[in-house]
Amino acid sequence: MSLIHQTTRLHDLPCIQLRNGDARAIVALRGAQLLSWTPAGGNERLFLSSRADFSAGAAIRGGMPVIFPQFGERGLLRRHGFARLLDWSFAGIEDGAAIFELRDGPGTADWPHAFACRLSVELGIDTLCVGLEVENRGEQAFAFTAALHGYLRIGDIEAVALEGLQGCDYEDSANGGTLHRQDAHAVGFDGEVDRIYGDIVAPLRLGDGERTLGIEQDGFGDCVVWNPGPGLAARLPDLAADEWRRFVCVEAAQVLQPMVLAPGARWRGRQRLG
Numbered sequence: 001m002s003l004i005h006q007t008t009r010l011h012d013l014p015c016i017q018l019r020n021g022d023a024r025a026i027v028a029l030r031g032a033q034l035l036s037w038t039p040a041g042g043n044e045r046l047f048l049s050s051r052a053d054f055s056a057g058a059a060i061r062g063g064m065p066v067i068f069p070q071f072g073e074r075g076l077l078r079r080h081g082f083a084r085l086l087d088w089s090f091a092g093i094e095d096g097a098a099i100f101e102l103r104d105g106p107g108t109a110d111w112p113h114a115f116a117c118r119l120s121v122e123l124g125i126d127t128l129c130v131g132l133e134v135e136n137r138g139e140q141a142f143a144f145t146a147a148l149h150g151y152l153r154i155g156d157i158e159a160v161a162l163e164g165l166q167g168c169d170y171e172d173s174a175n176g177g178t179l180h181r182q183d184a185h186a187v188g189f190d191g192e193v194d195r196i197y198g199d200i201v202a203p204l205r206l207g208d209g210e211r212t213l214g215i216e217q218d219g220f221g222d223c224v225v226w227n228p229g230p231g232l233a234a235r236l237p238d239l240a241a242d243e244w245r246r247f248v249c250v251e252a253a254q255v256l257q258p259m260v261l262a263p264g265a266r267w268r269g270r271q272r273l274g
């Protein structure tokens with residue numbers, strides 16, 4: 001099978017729809033943000049909020065936002081950086097993957113560096129592999145943090161277990177950044193969970209009692225696990241009541257150690273779901 005693409009619109013945003021056999025994915029040019037992924041013969045695997053704000057300048061709640069060059073509030077830029085808010089260009093299909101590009105320009109002036117980002121989306125029959133490449137095109141080194149902030153659709157949060165993190169240390173962002181070790185075999189979700197796990201090596205498995213999803217990453221050193229729980233969810237205007245029960249974010253991330261790129265250097269990270 002080979003990857004077929006066509007332009008489309010979703011929520012009034014220009015998008016690229018990808019097909020490989022019966023597998024489908026939709027990527028908005030805004031943010032190069034995956035909004036939908038359906039493996040062949042399966043159901044939608046990404047969560048997109050029914051109250052997502054698709055207007056210009058807003059961050060879309062759901063899918064897979066690309067976070068660059070700043071994760072969260074770890075720097076002077078706006079929260080989670082600018083990459084998820086800007087229009088990327090579609091560069092076509094290369095080696096079986098759809099390629100999206102973002103370069104420095106007027107929308108990135110707050111971060112005074114020359115760079116090129118390439119996001120690759122490889123749609124398999126029942127897998128999805130998303131890669132982020134960052135190139136320093138300037139004369140000075142720069143540092144960045146980044147993440148593929150996927151909202152993974154689940155049946156119900158109560159039955160969810162995330163395996164593969166046992167023994168990993170994590171920063172607990174929901175509790176003042178305190179440091180802990182994951183002792184339990186699986187991460188469960190009982191209230192707000194917002195953690196940055198470091199030194200990820202093993203593949204992860206997200207199970208919701210009905211199906212499981214394998215999650216692998218390379219290049220990215222960390223994994224952010226987030227669900228807002230009922231308390232924080234009630235304060236998020238772009239999430240409907242109880243929608244927090246329908247997703248878990250398992251984000252391939254480079255956060256704890258910002259990546260430093262010398263002039264001309266490139267970094268690559270990717271996450272594989274399936």
Ligand SMILES: O=P(O)(O)OC[C@H]1O[C@H](O)[C@H](O)[C@@H](O)[C@@H]1O
Binds near residue numbers: 225
């Ligand atoms: O609401 P957003 O800006 O999209 O951020 C959503 C979430 O992103 C990450 O997962 C962070 O770890 C969380 O602290 C944050 O709440």
